[in-house]
Amino acid sequence: MPEINFTIDAQTGEMEMKVEGVQGAQCADVAKIVTELTGAPQQEENTKEYYAHPKVRPQIQNNKA
């Protein structure tokens, strides 16, 4: 299940965010929702999962009568 893990440092109020289980464009959409409320992040890293393409299994139609 996709999730976002936020941590807030009570001493500073600083927030960190990790998006997990979300690939590609959907991950960018999640980040956009957050940055609309927070402004631009100071640090931002995309991981391998971000660049992963969803696996699509090719379908072969069998037209034998």
Place this chain on the structure above:
Amino acid sequence: MSKYMTFPEAAFKDLDLLIAALEEIGCSYIRQGADLEMGRYYSEQLEQKVSIVIPRDVIGNDYGDIGFELTESGEYRPVMDELDRSRALNGRFIPMLRAAYNERVIAKVAARLRGTIHRAVEGGVVKIKVRF
């Protein structure tokens, strides 16, 4: 993990969340508007126009008003004297405001994603997981 972001700046983009966070930390009187003038109580305080004003003495800001100016990038940034930064809420005004604001950000993100929130506090860290 697919994305990691940090937000260390004291900038607040959503006006409604900012006002709610200010009220939560104890700002009982808040003025809002365009080009509000901050009070000048000492000769060294220059003219400053802002969008939000917490008047002097509301929250331990003995030295002057606390203001929030709207920047060109659409963020509200605090305008306050260094003396009040160390005095208001015993020097915890900005950290408490950021924490209150960020918790509201998370609640709004969860609502938009129709997700569920799981909150825990470990040591000095608030951990919030949003599943969607």
